Amino acid sequence: MDICRSRCLAAASFRSLLNKPGKPFCRRCLLSEMDQEQYFASIYEYISLLPPEQKADEETYQRRLQLCKTCDELADGMCRKCGCFVEARAARVNSDCPGEEKKW
Numbered sequence: 737m738d739i740c741r742s743r744c745l746a747a748a749s750f751r752s753l754l755n756k757p758g759k760p761f762c763r764r765c766l767l768s769e770m771d772q773e774q775y776f777a778s779i780y781e782y783i784s785l786l787p788p789e790q791k792a793d794e795e796t797y798q799r800r801l802q803l804c805k806t807c808d809e810l811a812d813g814m815c816r817k818c819g820c821f822v823e824a825r826a827a828r829v830n831s832d833c834p835g836e837e838k839k840w
C-alpha cells in the first residue's frame with residue numbers, strides 16, 4: 737500500500753470515529769484550539785475500537801513502536817514522513833513504515 741493511500745485510510749477511519757453520534761468533533765479547529773488531553777484520548781480510543789481483524793497483535797504493535805523510538809523521524813509522537821501519530825499507525829495490521837528504510 738502506498739504512503740498516501742495508507743495515510744488517507746487512517747485519516748478517514750479516524751474522522752469517522754470522531755464523528756460518531758454523541759461525540760462532536762470540530763474538523764476546523766487547529767491543534768492549538770483543541771483540548772490536548774481530549775485529542776490524545778481520542779487517538780487511544782481510535783486504537784482501542786479498531787476491529788480485531790484490522791488490529792495488529794500486541795507483540796507486533798510494541799515491536800513497531802520500539803523501532804519508531806529509535807527513528808530520527810519520530811517527533812512528539814508523530815512520524816515526520818507521513819504525519820501520522822505512530823501509535824495509531826502501528827496499531828493497524830496492514831500498515832507499514834513510510835520511511836525509505838521500511839523499519840517495519
Ligand code: SF4
Binds near residue numbers: 803809816834839840
Ligand atoms: S519513519 Fe517509520 S520508524 Fe520512523 S517514525 Fe515513521 S513509522 Fe516510525
